[in-house]
Amino acid sequence: MHVLGVSCYFHDAAAALLRDGVLVAAAEEERFSRVKHDFSFPSRAIAFCLGRAGIPARELDYVAFFEKPLIKFERILQTSLATAPRSAGVFRQAMTGWLLDKLWVKSLLRSTLGVPAERVLFCEHHESHAASAFLCSPFDEAAILTVDGVGEWTTTAVGTGRGNDLRLSEEIRFPHSLGLLYSAFTAFLGFEVNEGEYKVMGMAPYGTPRFVEDVRKVVTIGPDGAFALDLDYFSFHYSPTRTFTPRFERLFGPPRPPGLPFFTESTEFPAYYGDKPGNFRELARENQRYADIAASIQAVTEEMVLAMARHALARAGSSRLCMAGGVALNSVANGRILRETPVTDLYIQPAAGDSGAALGAALHAWHVVLGHPRGFVLDHAGWGAEPDPGAIEDVAAHCGLAVERCASEERLLDRTVDLLQHGAVIGWVQGRFEWGPRALGHRSILADPRRTDAKHVVNTKIKFREPYRPFAPSVPVEHAAEYFELGEPARHLPGRFMLLVAPVRPEARARIPAVTHVDGSARVQTVAAECDSRYYNLISRFGEATGVPVLLNTSFNLRGEPIVSTPQEAFSTFSRSGMDALVLDRTIIVKGPS
Amino acid sequence: VQSAAVLWVLYYAMLVPLAYLSRASRSRSPWRAGARRPAWLARTTRTDDLLSARRQF
Numbered sequence: 001m002h003v004l005g006v007s008c009y010f011h012d013a014a015a016a017l018l019r020d021g022v023l024v025a026a027a028e029e030e031r032f033s034r035v036k037h038d039f040s041f042p043s044r045a046i047a048f049c050l051g052r053a054g055i056p057a058r059e060l061d062y063v064a065f066f067e068k069p070l071i072k073f074e075r076i077l078q079t080s081l082a083t084a085p086r087s088a089g090v091f092r093q094a095m096t097g098w099l100l101d102k103l104w105v106k107s108l109l110r111s112t113l114g115v116p117a118e119r120v121l122f123c124e125h126h127e128s129h130a131a132s133a134f135l136c137s138p139f140d141e142a143a144i145l146t147v148d149g150v151g152e153w154t155t156t157a158v159g160t161g162r163g164n165d166l167r168l169s170e171e172i173r174f175p176h177s178l179g180l181l182y183s184a185f186t187a188f189l190g191f192e193v194n195e196g197e198y199k200v201m202g203m204a205p206y207g208t209p210r211f212v213e214d215v216r217k218v219v220t221i222g223p224d225g226a227f228a229l230d231l232d233y234f235s236f237h238y239s240p241t242r243t244f245t246p247r248f249e250r251l252f253g254p255p256r257p258p259g260l261p262f263f264t265e266s267t268e269f270p271a272y273y274g275d276k277p278g279n280f281r282e283l284a285r286e287n288q289r290y291a292d293i294a295a296s297i298q299a300v301t302e303e304m305v306l307a308m309a310r311h312a313l314a315r316a317g318s319s320r321l322c323m324a325g326g327v328a329l330n331s332v333a334n335g336r337i338l339r340e341t342p343v344t345d346l347y348i349q350p351a352a353g354d355s356g357a358a359l360g361a362a363l364h365a366w367h368v369v370l371g372h373p374r375g376f377v378l379d380h381a382g383w384g385a386e387p388d389p390g391a392i393e394d395v396a397a398h399c400g401l402a403v404e405r406c407a408s409e410e411r412l413l414d415r416t417v418d419l420l421q422h423g424a425v426i427g428w429v430q431g432r433f434e435w436g437p438r439a440l441g442h443r444s445i446l447a448d449p450r451r452t453d454a455k456h457v458v459n460t461k462i463k464f465r466e467p468y469r470p471f472a473p474s475v476p477v478e479h480a481a482e483y484f485e486l487g488e489p490a491r492h493l494p495g496r497f498m499l500l501v502a503p504v505r506p507e508a509r510a511r512i513p514a515v516t517h518v519d520g521s522a523r524v525q526t527v528a529a530e531c532d533s534r535y536y537n538l539i540s541r542f543g544e545a546t547g548v549p550v551l552l553n554t555s556f557n558l559r560g561e562p563i564v565s566t567p568q569e570a571f572s573t574f575s576r577s578g579m580d581a582l583v584l585d586r587t588i589i590v591k592g593p594s
Numbered sequence: 595v596q597s598a599a600v601l602w603v604l605y606y607a608m609l610v611p612l613a614y615l616s617r618a619s620r621s622r623s624p625w626r627a628g629a630r631r632p633a634w635l636a637r638t639t640r641t642d643d644l645l646s647a648r649r650q651f
Contacts, residue, residue, distance in 0.1 A: 068641075070651035095601050106650060121647040127640075157637065165642070170634035226632040311634075368642045 002055060005362030006042060006109065007066035007128070007354055009102050011194050013042040014355035016383075016435075017049035018362045022376045023136070025052035026383040026435045028355045030562040034569075037194060038562075041101075041108060042358075048385055057113040064365040066357035067125035069105050071152035073098055075174060083238035093240045121369060123361045125151020126325070129352075130168055132360030133322035134161030135367050136378035137347035138493070143316035144168065145308055148325030148354070149179035158312040161322060164367040164374050169315065175237045176228050178304055179326050181219055184234055184243040185297040189290055190256035193243065194326075201332055202469040204298035205519035206264055207291030214251050215300045225308030256290050261466075264288045266518065268467035270460055291468075298332065305333040309341050319344040324360070328352040329437070331523050334494060335501040338487065350381040350436030350497035359435075380531035381440050381497055384433030384565065391567040392584045399571060399589055406586045409534070413541045416583055419590070420448050421545060424580035425458055427556055429570045430534055433563070438498045439555035440525055441474060441535035443563050443570070445579065447514065448542075449473055449552040454514035458552070461578025464559045470523065472498055473515035474553040476539055477526040483508040483550060484524050495526040514552050525553060 005016040008029070016026035025048060030036055032044035050057055076098070080091040101108075109120050123131070129146040144159045144166060155177035159168035182200070183193045191199050218233040233251070236243040249255065256262075261273040265284045269276055277283060309321055321343045328334065328348050337343055349356055359378075366372050396403045406412035419426055426446045434440050445462060447454045455471055473483070477496075480489035484502040494500050501523045504516045515522050529536045543549025556570060557563045558577060564570045567584050574582040574589070582589040641647045 064647075068649075068651055074651075092598075092601060099597070099601075118648060121644075122641070122650050123647065124641055154637075158634070159637075167640070168637050171637045172632075173635060176632075220632050222632040224634065226634045228632040364641075365647065369644055369647045 001061045002053060002059060003062045003064060003362045003366050004046065004049065004060050004113070005064045005066065005358040005360065005365075006046065007358040007361065008041050009039055009097070009105075010354055011037045011039045012353055012355040013039050013045070014351065014358040015042045015045040015049045016359040016362050017053050018366055019053060021366045021372055021374070023359070023378060023383060025049040026351070026359055027385065027433070028351070031384060031433060031565045034562055036560065036562050041112075043112065046113070052385075057115070060113060060115050060119070062119050062121055062365050062370075063109050063113060063115050064121045064123055064361035065105055065109065066123060066128040066354070066361040068122045068152055069102055071124070073103065075153050079175070079237050087238040089240040090238055121361075121365050123364045124154070125357065126154040126157040126168060126171070127166070127364055128357035128360035129324035130157065130159060130161070130166050130322075130360070131364035131368065132349055132356045133324035133328075133347065133352075134166050135164070135363040135374060136349060136359070136376055137161075137322050138377045138379070139320045139322065139345065139347060141318060142320035142322045142345075142347070143312040143318045145312040145321060145323050146325040147178050147305065147308065147323075147327035149183060150174045150177050155179065156308065158308065158315055160316040160318070164372065166368065172226060175231060175234070178227065178301065180234070180236050180243070181229060182297060182301055182327070184236060184248070185293065187243045188248070188252065188255045189294055190258045190260065190262075192258075197326075199466060199469060200294045201298060201330060202466070203262065203291050203294040204332075205295070205517055205521070206266055206468055207288065207293070207295030209295040209299040210292050211252065211296035212299055215296050217251065218248065219300065221300075221304055221307065223307065225304060225311045227304055252293055253289065262287055262290070262468065264291055268456065270456070270467050272460060272464050301327070301330060302333045302336050305330065306336060306341060309337045309343065313342055320347075321345070322347045324348065324352045324356060326353040329499065331499050332501045332521070334499050335521075338492065338500065346492055346494055348494040348497065348499050349378050350434065350438060350440070350499070352499070353437070356436065379493060379496070380528075381434040381436055381438075382432040382442055382532070383435040384442075386432050387429055387567045387585055389585070392587050395567045395571045395584065396587050396589065402590045404588045404590070406588065409537070409586075412583070412586050412588070413538055415588055416538060417542050417545050419581050420446065420542060420551070423448065423451065425462060425578070427570055427574050427579050427582040429556070429564070429567065429582070429584045433565050436497065438525075439553065439563055440496070440498060441527060441532050441553060443556040443565070444553045445556050447552040448546075449512040449514040449550050450546065450548055452513045454552055458554060462558070463554065468518075470517040471515050471552050471554050472523045472525055473512060473550045474525040474527055474535070474539055475550045476536055476543070477528050479543065479549045480524060480526045483512065484522060486524065486526075489526050490528075495524055496528060496531065498523055498525040500524060511548055512550050515550065
């Protein structure tokens with residue numbers, strides 16, 4: 001039996017396909033359309049999933065949509081009503097989308113896929129999140145916590161999963177939303193909502209949380225993690241363009257203009273920012289205030305997530321926790337949950353945001369609605385498309401650069417390690433691309449983390465991203481505890497998905513400076529031999545050669561673009577950047593003298 | 595253009611008067627401004643039966 005899960009029309013559209021309850025394929029639409037955070041109907045992702053399963057759409061047994069559109073529509077109408085006439089802009093914008101597309105999801109799924117109406121199922125947004133968190137976890141029972149911007153009405157939910165059932169018992173409803181609170185600060189700090197939240201998280205360690213008491217004025221937090229926003233400070237519920245009010249600005253000062261380079265006295269001022277301004281010190285002082293605000297909202301967010309996690313555990317009477325929703329991608333908060341709550345085991349699947357709800361909807365249909373027992377654990381992220389060997393050969397034949405086709409695995413690993421040791425920055429394309437927003441060694445850019453200048457080199461030659469954002473380390477799970485304070489690394493699957501930030505051991509910081517953030521932390525990816533054998537062997541081989549089994553791993557894309565999928569896209573990115581070598585399966589392409 | 599016009603007529607003919615009429619109940623609404631007491635709300639809906647899962651609402 002085949003169940004297709006679909007999410008779309010908000011951000012990060014995606015599709016996931018189960019065969020008899022086991023995941024066959026899952027992918028976000030942006031990987032195919034090349035539109036970052038593409039929210040349109042995921043026709044390409046669906047076609048990929050069906051192709052991977054080898055079935056036509058008409059053979060689908062069920063199609064599960066990740067939310068209940070009519071309840072969401074009701075929320076938007078009620079919000080417009082309650083905030084009229086200020087909501088005129090939101091109303092006009094929302095109605096266009098809803099009347100043209102979103103209300104007709106069922107018809108669209110039926111007409112596109114040829115599936116009868118009774119086989120199209122709808123799962124509530126946070127139930128989809130909860131299902132994606134628990135039903136593919138390794139736990140028989142666990143507490144569940146889902147936190148995001150907003151679904152239909154729910155913004156936060158707690159519940160319990162047991163066997164093939166899950167129950168969400170409590171919730172917090174719109175407009176009170178931790179995701180929207182964080183997004184309001186993201187916009188205030190000059191970043192794009194649903195895109196710049198990582199930047200706020202990266203900026204936070206450069207600041208001092210001296211505005212925490214001011215943040216507490218805009219959100220009241222209960223001891224059990226329940227919270228309420230003071231809506232005098234927010235306009236996201238009635239304005240299509242602004243998420244905070246003038247009162248918010250009176251509290252925190254003027255917002256940071258979008259698009260301006262961010263730097264402080266303690267960050268770099270990279271060459272791609274242009275010439276250093278004459279009033280550098282004055283601008284750095286002003287930016288320091290923004291870094292302090294970022295540190296403050298991050299600190300309050302962590303406090304709220306920790307309180308909610310404790311509440312979810314207490315309600316469920318469990319020491320295991322499954323999390324999902326966009327806030328579950330806040331890897332700093334996740335690391336603190338492991339260190340500072342009674343949690344013994346934590347599970348978050350790699351696409352914890354809205355794209356992952358496609359998987360959740362399919363799992364919910366299979367297990368909860370249809371009653372099938374569990375048996376599938378999502379323990380790796382490689383559920384996308386593989387590089388086509390013909391496309392690799394085509395790229396190699398026409399690239400005009402030095403090409404080496406490695407006859408053996410040993411040769412591939414030795415040659416790649418040699419390049420890394422000599423300071424090369426390498427594009428690494430292996431196996432099926434990742435499910436979720438993180439590059440985990442399938443579509444990655446790799447470098448030597450021992451080099452103090454590696455972060456600068458990757459930033460200036462390739463990524464052109466803000467200098468305060470850290471790069472992540474990949475480490476074989478057996479070696480993780482030598483470098484990072486992760487407790488029992490093998491026990492925590494979120495570590496495989498780069499969803500935990502942990503302190504770098506003080507004695508290890510000088511050995512891996514390029515992946516140690518300014519506060520001594522790192523967003524670690526642990527690599528297991530049974531899941532990613534080639535990547536695991538590469539890091540291990542690098543460790544044998546250098547004594548440091550760690551690689552710098554960042555996503556294989558240029559700024560503003562989705563992560564690459566195909567060999568052609570990888571070569572295009574390679575050509576337009578300062579990368580030194582490109583490894584496509586067993587083919588190595590090197591710029592300049594090889 | 596026609597759709598836009600219909601939307602605006604709908605908006606002003608229906609939503610704005612309703613909004614003002616409902617002002618009295620707004621003090622109890624979730625959009626009320628000012629500090630509020632945070633609380634978890636009991637969740638009542640479930641979609642685990644096939645009939646419910648087939649519905650968009």
